[in-house]
Amino acid sequence: MKNVAVTQDLPSVTDKPPGFLLEPFGWAIPIIVATLQSNPEYVSDFLYLSRTRMHLIGMGLAHIHDIPDAGLAETLFRKPAGRILDEIIGHRPTGLKRAIGHMPDYMMQADTYRALVQLLAEPVTARMIHHADRIYDSKIRMMTDVPGPLRATIFSMHRDIEDMSSFLAGLRCIALRRGRSSLDELVSELASARQPDQFVARLKSIVDSLPLPDALPPPRVQYARRIDSGIELSDLGKRWQNCLDRYVWDMEHGRCSIYLWQHAGVQAACEVTRCGRFGWFLNEVRGPGNARIEGPDMDDIRKAFESAGILGESVINSIRQILE
Numbered sequence: 001m002k003n004v005a006v007t008q009d010l011p012s013v014t015d016k017p018p019g020f021l022l023e024p025f026g027w028a029i030p031i032i033v034a035t036l037q038s039n040p041e042y043v044s045d046f047l048y049l050s051r052t053r054m055h056l057i058g059m060g061l062a063h064i065h066d067i068p069d070a071g072l073a074e075t076l077f078r079k080p081a082g083r084i085l086d087e088i089i090g091h092r093p094t095g096l097k098r099a100i101g102h103m104p105d106y107m108m109q110a111d112t113y114r115a116l117v118q119l120l121a122e123p124v125t126a127r128m129i130h131h132a133d134r135i136y137d138s139k140i141r142m143m144t145d146v147p148g149p150l151r152a153t154i155f156s157m158h159r160d161i162e163d164m165s166s167f168l169a170g171l172r173c174i175a176l177r178r179g180r181s182s183l184d185e186l187v188s189e190l191a192s193a194r195q196p197d198q199f200v201a202r203l204k205s206i207v208d209s210l211p212l213p214d215a216l217p218p219p220r221v222q223y224a225r226r227i228d229s230g231i232e233l234s235d236l237g238k239r240w241q242n243c244l245d246r247y248v249w250d251m252e253h254g255r256c257s258i259y260l261w262q263h264a265g266v267q268a269a270c271e272v273t274r275c276g277r278f279g280w281f282l283n284e285v286r287g288p289g290n291a292r293i294e295g296p297d298m299d300d301i302r303k304a305f306e307s308a309g310i311l312g313e314s315v316i317n318s319i320r321q322i323l324e
Contacts, residue, residue, distance in 0.1 A: 008286060023106070024054065027110060028107055035073050035076075055108070058110070059084070060072070061112035062113035063114065063117075090243060094260050099116065103135050107310050112140045115141070115144045124155055139309075145168040149190075151191070153194065153199045166315050166317045170315055170320075171187065174206060190202055208277070213277075217280045217310055222263075224259035224270055230252055233258055235247055236260070239271070239288075256258075256271055256272060256283075257272045258270070259273075268286065269286055269287075270305070278316050
């Protein structure tokens with residue numbers, strides 16, 4: 001009765017925002033609050049929740065996609081850990097216990113928990129997770145971003161999977177530049193090279209066969225115009241008191257293009273660099289005085305260039321690291 005009396009004053013979801021103590025639960029806060037309101041007998045269990053139980057609850061909620069009924073609430077808050085896995089996931093992933101011990105002190109994203117179950121079922125990625133010192137959303141996301149047929153080769157080459165953060169984006173870029181094969185066909189072609197040296201040689205051969213860019217990037221990209229005059233670029237650098245004049249030689253020799261973005265009071269110099277056969281990519285974006293362009297303004301610029309087929313240079317970082 002004491003526990004019930006305490007929970008009679010629980011605020012509804014719409015009364016006021018959840019308190020500070022719920023912050024570790026992130027995306028699951030509304031589900032947790034709604035579950036406790038419907039099942040107040042579990043408030044005391046929630047107050048004594050361990051970090052391990054928090055992650056198990058996160059994994060359970062990630063797989064049911066809904067507010068738990070009374071039976072599932074009991075499973076999540078009171079039943080042994082194994083029962084959560086048995087009743088919601090359907091099996092107990094090997095290595096999960098150790099993985100949870102290396103997770104952060106907050107609930108990870110729902111997609112991360114679902115991906116983790118799949119990765120633990122694959123021997124190659126399960127070994128990577130087993131040897132990881134810390135497990136975060138970004139690390140799991142990077143592992144899932146590497147296509148399954150390539151994981152064994154890639155992870156044998158790069159133990160630090162942070163290097164693979166843009167690998168999938170780089171493959172998409174190559175497939176687009178080839179113009180004659182889909183991403184799946186490219187992955188299948190690369191997967192036929194089982195050994196790391198063979199893989200690198202195959203990847204290099206594919207990149208070396210990409211067509212050379214046959215033109216400069218477009219003269220205009222939405223609110224940005226390409227500066228084709230070295231004199232104008234130097235003058236702009238002087239007015240803005242930054243280093244734009246050092247790009248004059250590269251611009252006149254076809255290595256880069258500088259765009260002047262002017263819209264809604266925002267001015268920025270956008271450097272578009274040619275990266276060999278990969279094509280043209282957006283690199284640095286700076287305002288007067290070398291000021292950084294950030295937030296929504298940077299998002300607008302990035303989206304405008306992406307619409308023109310000019311991606312951020314970071315998308316090919318992982319591919320270049322492998323080749324180098």
